[in-house]
Amino acid sequence: MLAAMPPSSPNPQDRGEAHIRDRVRERGDACPGALRLHRADDGSLARLRVPTGVLTPRQVTVLADASDRLGDGHLSLTSRGNVELRGLGDGCGAGLADLLREAGLLPSERHERVRNMVVSPLAGPGVQGWAARLDALLCAEDWTTELSGRFLFAVDDGRGDVAGLAADVTLLAAPHGGALLHVADRTWRVAPADAPRAALAAAGAFLAAARRAGTGAWRVRELPAGQDVDVTEHLRRAAVAAEPVPEAALPAGGPPPPGVIGDGTVSVLARLGRVSSAQFRALLPAEEVRVTPWRGFVLPGLAGRAAAEERLRALDGAGFITRTDSPWTGVTACTGRPGCAKSLSDVRADARPREGALPVHWSGCARRCGHPQGAWTDMVATGEGAYQMTVQGPTK
C-alpha cells in the first residue's frame, strides 16, 4: 500500500542540519571496512573502498571468487562507489583480508576505512592521476587515520558529476586548465601538480577545526556554525600556492548514462545496486573496470564503437541496465530485510520500476541509507510491504 504525500521539505537529515551542527557525537566511528566487518542479520558484511574507482581484471576476479567462497555469491555497490561482500561466515575475516591484500586492494591496512573518494568515472589520466596520488598521500600519513569513515573526497574532471555528491573536499579540473579546490563553500585555484597535496591539506584543516570545535564532527557540514576551516593556513604550511576564487559554484553534471559513450566506452548500471558473482565476471575482459557512485560500472578502452556495442549487448544479456529508458534506471534501494534488522520490509523485493522523472529510492526505515543527492522520490517502509512516498531534496 502506498500513501502518497505532497512534495516535502528536504529529507530529515537535511532538515536537521542545524541540529547536527550542534550535536556532540557520542559514539565512535563504527563504519564497516574490509578488515572491520559489520555483523548483519544475513551474516557479516565487508565494505571495500575503491578510492580511484578502478579495479584491475585480476581484482574483479578475486572479488567475484571471494563472494562465492566466503560470502553469498553477490556483490553490492554503494553510493560512494564502494564494493560490499555480504553473508560472510564467522571466522572468514582473515581469509578475506589475505585475498584482498594479495590483490593489491589493501595498500595500507591502517587507512583502509579513510580512503573515501569518488572520482569522475570517465576521467582521463590526468584527473585519475590526482585521485591515485591523493590516495597515496592519505595512506602515507599517520594523522589521516583520524578522519572518520564518512569523510569524503571528490575528484571531478570538470563535468560536475561527482562534484554534486556533497563531498567534504572537492578537487575539480578547471575549464581552461588548472585545478580548483572546494571546501566549505569556498574555492581556491591551485596548480594541477599541487592538487592532491591541496586536498590533503584541506583535510588537515578540517581535522584541526573539528578538534577546536570539540563536537566530534566527522564531516565539514557537521562543524558548528561559525567554526572556520582554515584551509588557507594549511595550504601555506603545505607550501601549496593557492588563489581564492570568489563566488565559484560547483558545476552540476549528471552521471554517465547507461549505454555506449564515445567510441569505445560502455556504461552499465547494476539493478538495485547488486550483482551476482557471475555478472561481475561478465564485466571482463576489460582493460579495467571502473566502479561508479551510481551503482554502476564503466568499461573504457574498448576497441571502437562496434566492439562497445557488442559488449553492451552482452552485458544486457547478463542482466545489467544498459539503456537510459530502462524503467530500472534511477531506482535504488537500501539493503532492507533480511540483511538489516532495522528494516520493516523486504525492500529489494518490494522495489518497483520508476514511473516519474525523478530517481526513486526505497528504504526499509527512516535512515534512508544510500539515498541519492538532489531531488528524488522517497519510498520509506511503514510496515510489511507498505510505503510512504514523498519527494525529497531541491525540486528546482
Ligand code: SF4
Ligand atoms: S535504511 Fe534502514 S532498513 Fe535500510 S539499510 Fe539503512 S538502517 Fe537498514
